[in-house]
Amino acid sequence: MLRIVCLGLVAAVGLGVTAQRAEAVPVRCDTCRDDGDFRAEAIKLGPGTHLVYNVGANVIQQYYIKSSTSGGGGQEPRAARAASQVVLKQTPPPAAVEELRRGNRVYVEGGMSLRPTYVVPVDVLGLNPDARSKTAYDYVRDQNLRAMVESATGNVNVITNIVDANVLTSMSDLVQMTTNYTGLRDQARLMFRVVFKDGSYVTVIVNLEHQNGESEVGSERTAAGQLIPADIQQVQGTWTDYGGENLGRMADHMASLGASMKYTGPTTSGFVKGITCSGSANGKTCVVEYMIR
Structure with a gap:
């Protein structure tokens, strides 16, 4: 059964996220494959606790990096500094592991992307005839047209008609997490390319935690993909x-x-x-x- 996240509910659930964030600094590493890769990425971040993850491979590791105190003065060579570091591999928080598992599902269902893109003809949004006749040229200057498109792209009925059920379910599961150790909740979004009658288009970012979509700044384009200046x-x-x-x-x-x-x-x-x-x-x-x- 498809579970559609109530946008208001998701927003309410997210209120506790800030208070529950771990002190560990998260970093996404799509090129990390083995322990050496994850360890090296953590070392590059310097002293502190670091969560390093590969969302596509569904692997997450945590490291604590501490620089040993040197007894001598002067500038310590880089090789010596690296050799004096204490590097401890730790067990990531279970919630961080679960966040990555859900993020990986979004990534797989979304076509190897946390931000799957959908081409949306303007007629699909159910706007009035006048709005449907507009172009991206109008969009950069008409704030009411922009608001109508953003409202329509955030509508649950519109979303479910456009987005594959598996993608929507996996993304809903991720944004429902009450923790955000990895930051994946902030990365996962639906990208709607709204195409007007003349072929010009604009990209609207859809966040399931919000009631309305949000226009991507500077995304208004002609049919051939050329920038339509906003100012x-x-x-x-x-x-x-x-x-x-x-x-x-x-x-x-x-x-x-x-x-x-x-x-x-x-x-x-x-x-x-x-x-x-x-x-x-x-x-x-x-x-x-x-x-x-």
């Missing part, structure tokens, strides 16, 4: 048509942000081949290149 400071660089992308809307968007526009080529009969923007602070100038097809 005048981001109007910097070169945009091209990539063999067919319509940059006319991009030029209008940049002008609306306050960039000074200069046009070259057959502006009345051509199409926008490229846009190059430069300048500092708010003084941005964009050269828009038109060409005949």
Whole structure:
């Protein structure tokens, strides 16, 4: 039976996490394979207690590193410092082992990722017709459109229609943990790429502990994956048509942000081949290149 975590309940359960965090410093090491790898990673972190884990391999180890006190003065060579360290392998807390077990399940069910990504056509979100007709260009400027999309992506019914049941169950199990020794509860998220009618898109991060999704900062893109600037400071660089992308809307968007526009080529009969923007602070100038097809 699929267990859907009540978002409010998960948030309430998470209140005790901070108080129960272990003193050990967690570090994820996807390249650690044997004891030597885990030990070396812990040593690199310096003195203290360290939890080193490989989420894909479902292996976690804990080490206590202490530097022995040197009787001499002066600068101690690195080799001598390493040799004088006390390195003790310890037993990780059972809750940390369980966190990793659940995190590993999310990783496996999510296609070898703690943040599985889903392509979500805007029509799936159940927005009103006007909102469904918008684009990512509108998204960067329309805070209400942004709020509607974020609310829809956090809706339980929308989530269960998009996400595989096994992924959702495994992620729900992880975020229900009342401990967070490893930090895996903070890493596990659902990533929704919301695609608008024109192919432009934005990425929304879905956290099962929250009622709404959260837009990934700077994730608004054209259909070809080019940045749609959110403010005048981001109007910097070169945009091209990539063999067919319509940059006319991009030029209008940049002008609306306050960039000074200069046009070259057959502006009345051509199409926008490229846009190059430069300048500092708010003084941005964009050269828009038109060409005949």
